[in-house]
Amino acid sequence: MKENRRLTALELAILGMIHESPKTGYDLCKIFETTPMGHYSSSPGSTYPALKRLEARGVISGAVNRETSLRPRKLYEVTPEGTQHLIARLSEPVTRDELVMSEDETLLRFAFMGNVVGLSVVISFLESLIKEADALVKEFEAHYQSMTTNGQPPGKAPTPRLALGYGIESCRGLADWARRTLEDLS
């Protein structure tokens, strides 16, 4: 019953934040509401079930904090297995698919890395990110070319090409940021 299913971005976000310091469901909801972390959640309706799943899997464990009070407060912390899981997940190299399908997750992983894995892993991570982002820029540029050369038919609007242009810029920006960050950390 090892439940080897991959953590979702939301679960990873919660695990990472609890690793930083133990938190209650309400704490997490507040963070999602008031910080850019909110990108990864929308409401308690997703947060609490995710907490339950993480606990069922054994990567976090919650204990009621104020038994005395009639208003209980369940404080969650990361288990040793949870830390192992987090290390493994954060240490994975960046892949093309991760960049294309969920670039957010890449940044989320980077954000948590500092306090979980060593500097060498962070550096490897950034290197793989640079490699994949550069490759993606080339891939998109090729497609961009094919949109202009082999047919800019009469009535077609330029917005699809312009949108792809932004995609390329954005991807190049990511690679540049990674390069600068890599220098920063050296």
Added chain:
Amino acid sequence: MKENRRLTALELAILGMIHESPKTGYDLCKIFETTPMGHYSSSPGSTYPALKRLEARGVISGAVNRETSLRPRKLYEVTPEGTQHLIARLSEPVTRDELVMSEDETLLRFAFMGNVVGLSVVISFLESLIKEADALVKEFEAHYQSMTTNGQPPGKAPTPRLALGYGIESCRGLADWARRTLEDLS
């Protein structure tokens, strides 16, 4: 039975591509596999059900193309109601929530706009995008400040702040792109 539920990003992507020119499910799968559009889908397992939903809603309609052949091919095209729906959806101004939760959708809408709505709508769209992106940059910068000033505690790693730094850069890049594109189109 008007089914006023909001189209998902995938459904919007499909509707927009079929609007450009009629297509079969297989055509769409090919596009998702071989172009940056693939960001919005993963497999036929999501594409075909989305087609069914769009047809049930009445925004597209499919007709079998090669009755003679034993291998049928269902070609979908956008209905008049579908065009109306597309116009309405693409004409919506950009909101803060759209940028935070699904920036992709914003670019998708822009990509399709050119062939669907007039230049004035495209310009309004870009203006609302600039406004919201600028606001978001300020919002994130405020949070960035609060991460550095009121406590850079001893052992804390810099990666969370660096990740947010990228978020800010990226958002600023979006606003810049929108400004340049706005000039381009004028």
Added chain:
DNA sequence: AGCGTCATGTAATGTGTTACATGATTCG
């Protein structure tokens, strides 16, 4: 006494993901 916040959830619904399944054509 009442309002806002603290704090935790559940229920319904729909959608994406993954994997699998089927059969017809075309090309070498």
Added chain:
DNA sequence: CGAATCATGTAACACATTACATGACGCT
């Protein structure tokens, strides 16, 4: 004739979204 491609799907599962529900605590 066999393999790749064309072309269409289905089934199981889990997750996110939205809305709703409950009740205690603190303050005025």
